[in-house]
Amino acid sequence: MRITERPELGRLMTFELSKEKPVHGWFWYKEGYAPEIVEWALNCELERTGRKPETVLDPFCGVGTTLLAAKDNGIESAGVDASSLAAFVSRAKTDDYEREDIESALAFLQKKLDYRVAERMDWPFELFSTKAAFPKRNHTEILALREAIENEEGRTRNLLLLALLSILPQSSIILKDGGVLKIDRNKRALPAREIFRRKVKRMARELEGRRQGHVPKVFLGDARALDIGGSEVDLIVTSPPYLNNIDYSKVYGLELSLLSMSKAEAEEVRMRAVRSFIGRRMEVDAMPPEVGDVGIRIPIVGTYFKDMEAGIMEMFRVLTPGGAAYVNVSNSVIHETHVIVDEVFAQMAERIGFAETEIVVGAERIADVRPQKVKTRESVVIMRKG
Numbered sequence: 001m002r003i004t005e006r007p008e009l010g011r012l013m014t015f016e017l018s019k020e021k022p023v024h025g026w027f028w029y030k031e032g033y034a035p036e037i038v039e040w041a042l043n044c045e046l047e048r049t050g051r052k053p054e055t056v057l058d059p060f061c062g063v064g065t066t067l068l069a070a071k072d073n074g075i076e077s078a079g080v081d082a083s084s085l086a087a088f089v090s091r092a093k094t095d096d097y098e099r100e101d102i103e104s105a106l107a108f109l110q111k112k113l114d115y116r117v118a119e120r121m122d123w124p125f126e127l128f129s130t131k132a133a134f135p136k137r138n139h140t141e142i143l144a145l146r147e148a149i150e151n152e153e154g155r156t157r158n159l160l161l162l163a164l165l166s167i168l169p170q171s172s173i174i175l176k177d178g179g180v181l182k183i184d185r186n187k188r189a190l191p192a193r194e195i196f197r198r199k200v201k202r203m204a205r206e207l208e209g210r211r212q213g214h215v216p217k218v219f220l221g222d223a224r225a226l227d228i229g230g231s232e233v234d235l236i237v238t239s240p241p242y243l244n245n246i247d248y249s250k251v252y253g254l255e256l257s258l259l260s261m262s263k264a265e266a267e268e269v270r271m272r273a274v275r276s277f278i279g280r281r282m283e284v285d286a287m288p289p290e291v292g293d294v295g296i297r298i299p300i301v302g303t304y305f306k307d308m309e310a311g312i313m314e315m316f317r318v319l320t321p322g323g324a325a326y327v328n329v330s331n332s333v334i335h336e337t338h339v340i341v342d343e344v345f346a347q348m349a350e351r352i353g354f355a356e357t358e359i360v361v362g363a364e365r366i367a368d369v370r371p372q373k374v375k376t377r378e379s380v381v382i383m384r385k386g
């Protein structure tokens with residue numbers, strides 16, 4: 001295992017840069033990275049092997065950053081995510097759109113909405129009444145839009161639904177704070193219909209003249225058991241959930257429930273998700289040997305590495321000989337214990353059969369691990385299959 005430093009990668013490991021980028025910025029996903037990470041991985045592999053990867057996979061695809069970057073580079077790709085919200089956003093961002101799809105989305109903005117139906121509609125959300133999360137007018141507008149969008153066809157429907165899901169944070173009085181949703185009565189919610197209209201216009205503008213290409217295949221699934229044959233993928237670029245106790249099915253619960261219009265969907269997402277948060281299934285048999293006592297002492301550490309061991313085994317299986325996985329991770333401080341996630345990933349990868357591993361450190365932070373302070377880091381673990 002080699003450790004190198006590339007501080008210039010640090011700012012690419014967050015979603016901040018993606019916000020203003022065409023298409024990438026359509027849906028704010030705090031856990032995402034910038035497409036430049038994918039460009040960097042593609043260039044490294046081109047330099048190393050002398051050829052451009054032909055197939056790219058992201059087994060934790062989130063909102064499709066890797067897939068969109070692959071498409072923009074004319075490369076075939078596939079993505080998997082445990083969340084139906086993430087899979088939907090990935091598909092909608094990476095599809096090929098025809099002029100008519102975009103024109104119909106713009107024409108939708110002129111349609112009259114049925115607010116009376118919306119007032120009687122139920123928004124099935126598992127945590128609290130959604131009425132508490134929005135000013136009354138916004139709540140009605142959002143449900144009226146949701147209902148009207150369902151009458152639209154295929155790709156137009158997807159564009160409009162993505163626009164609607166993307167405006168929930170700004171049109172609500174919810175704060176996403178450290179993995180939980182908090183109602184903040186001092187927050188100013190923006191008018192839902194107006195920001196929806198602006199969003200659809202932005203999307204239409206950014207699709208204009210966009211080149212069509214390989215539309216990625218996006219699967220709702222589990223990175224621990226991929227529905228992909230062995231030795232099919234040249235390059236993996238991905239970022240699994242961090243060991244930080246954040247449950248995506250809760251943080252994005254409002255968006256997930258508006259997409260599925262079902263309360264049960266969140267639990268299904270949790271069942272597929274890597275156990276990086278405290279949940280119900282905290283038992284682990286046969287802990288990966290690299291984890292040590294900390295996996296027993298802090299159960300979430302044990303479940304996390306057990307699940308990620310299965311994920312890394314799947315990456316090894318689907319990669320072509322000579323292929324590589326670029327896995328963006330962050331080390332964690334959990335229960336005042338510094339967990340060096342990147343080194344455990346690299347050690348597990350070597351045991352699983354990867355010929356070579358490298359930890360490329362992008363950013364360092366100082367964390368309080370009483371009684372001392374420790375330097376923790378965010379990095380990309382490169383795993384090369386021989």
Ligand SMILES: C[S@@+](CC[C@H](N)C(=O)[O-])C[C@H]1O[C@@H](n2cnc3c(N)ncnc32)[C@H](O)[C@@H]1O
Nearest residue numbers: 032033060062063065081082083222223273274
């Ligand atoms: C850090 S985010 C990925 C963000 C992505 N790189 C981007 O730029 O959008 C991790 C993703 O892993 C997904 N996930 C969690 N457990 C999973 C599993 N078992 N299989 C597949 N995806 C999973 C989460 O839903 C989340 O979207």
